[in-house]
Amino acid sequence: MARQIVLDTETTGLSADNGDRIIELGCVELLNRKLTGNNLHMYFNAGRDSHEEALRVHGITTEFLKDKPRFEQQVEEILAYLQGAEIIIHNAAFDVGFLNKELQLVGKPPLKSWVDGVIDTLAMAKERYPGKRNSLDSLCDRLGVDNSGRKLHGALLDAELLADVYINLTRGQDALLIGEEATEDAAGLPIVALDLRSVSLHVLNASEQECAAHEDVLKQIDKASGQKTIWRSLAG
Template sequence: MRQIVLDTETTGLNPRSGDRIIEIGCVEIVNRRLTGNNFHRYINPERDSEEGALAVHGLTTEFLSDKPKFAEIADELRDFVSGAEIIIHNAPFDLAFLDAEFDRLGLPAFKTHVHTVLDTLVRAKEMHPGKRNSLDALCDRYGISNAHRALHGALLDAELLAEVYLAMTRGQNSLTIDLIGAEESGSGEGETEPAQLAEILVLCADETEIAEHEALLQKLDKDTKGKCLWLTKPAEENPA
């Protein structure tokens, strides 16, 4: 199954007020493996970023001024995501911006070009109700390092989200994977050779350790006034 983890950076928070996409990052997963076949583009939004957004992504108007406009990368993006399951954290945000960009070009909504959209924020809230479920919080929860993430970046965040998604869903296919592995390594009937056990080492107590143990039991017996269970002999069974 082909999956695409997608993230965007934007000039602000509201596409209806004219905010635009300035960066798109897509990370490809096939059969739960990162392929390295990623899609990443910076985009000239033809406007400045809001101050708050600029503080998050750090992509200045000057830096973006010579980058392609969305119309120039739209077909390439559609080809890359076509037919795939799209994985997004807080999907309504990114989809609203993508739909707005597509609408400017007279194209159908983004969802019509892909198979399905999976929102990892919704999945995380179901798995961890009442807890923080931001991308940073999920990285901490699943032990994924994001120390190199000084600023938000679409490709970097998509790469982190891909690792988070694989960690969140790690147990779902374990039985299937185990069965496949058994069939591939067996004799053709799904049988595998029993693993050989390592040699069992038996370490016996020496005389000093035995004496110290006995002394400890005697002290316990004294402290409990003769009721130390470890010194109590089991009653002999009556002969049949």
């Protein structure tokens, strides 16, 4: 059974190396590409204020976080939840960098020691949509994912949106992920098995005119290449 965790964080700023910390963690579980509802959502008292730019993005104040636990108090529960799963993150380098710094601060090995790999949906989107905006909001708009409730960034909401984006980005892979015992596809629709052994396909042979035209094209390519083509020798 394929277990995946869609993960997002909110932080006090942009640089873990310069002392910024994680203040919110949101995780959404997928089993065989379906939401299970077994999500993880935590806030952390980072012991420092968020930068103004970060505060404008997530709106999570130091006052709100004052009575929240420290990351180190929750780390065992977090690692137990993530253990052995494939992690899906948008712009993975950012979140993984922060998680690794938090783990380092409590004497734990880096994230890769606990999980079965990391998928970066930003890299996937850039490959599929080169030259286009591939932010989470842009992908939601492009893929028909409703993000109307996203006024501010929030780790759990963003993880939920990213789960929908990921499923839509990989929709064409559904057939590869359906086991022989499956009765529904990823959208919950019934799978109908078709027996094609009794289907007779009608073969249309090329006409003499089409064969002559094809031969003429081959001769032109032979001439243009200085008789360096190899298909005639292979055909022989």
